[in-house]
Amino acid sequence: MTSERNTDIEIRLLIEAIYLKYSYDFRDYSGASIKRRILHAVRQFDCRTVSALQERVLHDPGMFLELLQYLTIPVSEMFRDPGHFLALRNEVVPLLRTWPSLKLWIAGCSTGEEVYSMAILLREEGLLERTILYATDINPHSLERAKQGIYSMQSMREYEENYRKAGGRRDFSEYYTAAYGNAIMDSSLRDNVTFADHSLATDSVFSETQLVSCRNVLIYFNKDLQDRALGLFHESLCHRGFLVLGSKESVDFSAYSEGFEPLVRPERIYRKT
Amino acid sequence: MNGVSAIVIGASAGGVTALFSVLGALPADFAIPVLCLLHLPDDRHSQLAEVLQRRLRRPVREALDKARIEPGLIYVAGPGYHLSVERDFSFSLSQEAPVHFSRPAIDFLFESAADAYGPGLLGVLLTGANEDGARGLLRIRQSGGRTVVQDPRDAQVALMPEAALALHDPDHILSLGGIGQLLATLEPSAC
Numbered sequence: 001m002t003s004e005r006n007t008d009i010e011i012r013l014l015i016e017a018i019y020l021k022y023s024y025d026f027r028d029y030s031g032a033s034i035k036r037r038i039l040h041a042v043r044q045f046d047c048r049t050v051s052a053l054q055e056r057v058l059h060d061p062g063m064f065l066e067l068l069q070y071l072t073i074p075v076s077e078m079f080r081d082p083g084h085f086l087a088l089r090n091e092v093v094p095l096l097r098t099w100p101s102l103k104l105w106i107a108g109c110s111t112g113e114e115v116y117s118m119a120i121l122l123r124e125e126g127l128l129e130r131t132i133l134y135a136t137d138i139n140p141h142s143l144e145r146a147k148q149g150i151y152s153m154q155s156m157r158e159y160e161e162n163y164r165k166a167g168g169r170r171d172f173s174e175y176y177t178a179a180y181g182n183a184i185m186d187s188s189l190r191d192n193v194t195f196a197d198h199s200l201a202t203d204s205v206f207s208e209t210q211l212v213s214c215r216n217v218l219i220y221f222n223k224d225l226q227d228r229a230l231g232l233f234h235e236s237l238c239h240r241g242f243l244v245l246g247s248k249e250s251v252d253f254s255a256y257s258e259g260f261e262p263l264v265r266p267e268r269i270y271r272k273t
Numbered sequence: 274m275n276g277v278s279a280i281v282i283g284a285s286a287g288g289v290t291a292l293f294s295v296l297g298a299l300p301a302d303f304a305i306p307v308l309c310l311l312h313l314p315d316d317r318h319s320q321l322a323e324v325l326q327r328r329l330r331r332p333v334r335e336a337l338d339k340a341r342i343e344p345g346l347i348y349v350a351g352p353g354y355h356l357s358v359e360r361d362f363s364f365s366l367s368q369e370a371p372v373h374f375s376r377p378a379i380d381f382l383f384e385s386a387a388d389a390y391g392p393g394l395l396g397v398l399l400t401g402a403n404e405d406g407a408r409g410l411l412r413i414r415q416s417g418g419r420t421v422v423q424d425p426r427d428a429q430v431a432l433m434p435e436a437a438l439a440l441h442d443p444d445h446i447l448s449l450g451g452i453g454q455l456l457a458t459l460e461p462s463a464c
Contacts, residue, residue, distance in 0.1 A: 219367060
């Protein structure tokens with residue numbers, strides 16, 4: 001019991017130290033998951049306690065960058081929840097067409113799978129050329145990997161199935177070049193993509209957009225931080241802009257439940273009211 | 274004996290039948306929230322709440338992200354996401370890597386619920402062909418909560434209860450019938 005209580009205190013101190021020193025704000029993340037990830041890092045870095053990890057992180061920025069890889073969760077796949085992308089294609093794309101030029105924001109883009117999925121969908125619908133995509137994340141390593149667009153062939157074979165179910169119109173292999181067990185994404189897909197460091201916890205809105213996609217990010221935030229992020233999306237979106245979330249996320253219990261209305265509720269596609 | 278604030282139940286192979294048996298023994302006015310996590314293939318998972326609700330004729334909800342845990346309700350973990358309990362007695366979902374090939378993982382639910390409820394928690398581990406839940410149950414005990422393991426001889430698949438028994442001596446080792454009876458007599462905690 002005592003050691004558990006100590007651990008909880010140490011975790012709070014570590015998160016505070018990270019905020020004070022590196023301005024990364026995990027203070028309003030959901031507690032259970034961040035605790036697991038910190039304790040996992042403690043074991044991986046062979047530290048005796050969370051306090052020992054804190055000392056290393058505080059005095060070594062390189063160490064913080066390594067810890068950041070544990071604190072963020074790079075779980076992603078292309079065309080994850082195919083039904084979601086099918087609904088985007090059928091219900092949202094026809095409305096996006098009515099704008100002469102488009103700006104889309106993929107918030108919490110992690111290693112880029114959502115970005116390439118969206119870019120492929122837009123290209124097939126003839127919209128990619130008139131679109132600017134902002135892909136943001138707090139993890140510089142993830143952003144770097146997103147820019148490179150290199151994924152294992154094994155995962156690409158899984159994504160191919162998703163792509164087909166999501167209404168894909170081509171042969172999925174047209175979008176990448178296979179080499180040494182990896183797939184290198186067609187670089188023209190990211191011609192109009194701007195990758196940028198941005199925190200939903202501490203930064204503000206940077207552009208007006210027609211669509212914000214933020215999938216499986218809000219689940220890691222507590223209610224206050226969810227509201228902050230939804231506030232940013234609401235502010236960024238133009239009149240009648242679209243917000244798309246992960247399959248277990250919704251605006252229903254947030255401060256913005258009135259600010260968005262469901263367009264395709266089961267696929268978590270909302271529209272600014 | 275102090276009252277119980279919440280019950281967590283974990284099960285894997287053979288778990289649907291076992292859950293029907295245990296939950297079916299609860300009286301209609303049972304006030305303690307029950308949080309169930311059953312390993313199932315993703316497609317079957319999603320219907321579990323409906324199936325249980327129809328069969329038990331009482332409200333059963335899928336545990337949703339940030340939803341507050343209400344007394345008198347039975348919750349089930351949905352597919353594809355880990356389920357945790359936060360300190361403010363609400364649920365949270367996450368997508369960390371699977372544990373023991375499972376997402377949701379019983380260990381994550383049990384450990385986080387132990388942190389949230391401490392001595393007010395009662396943990397039950399039922400049939401299964403997997404070691405998930407054994408560590409979580411130990412953690413419930415270490416946080417002062419009570420632990421129940423299905424008698425391996427009574428379990429459809431004994432591996433999961435046996436793995437739990439290898440880690441600690443629970444407060445009770447019971448058949449499904451015995452577990453149902455025990456739960457039915459529990460008093461909710463005052464808070």
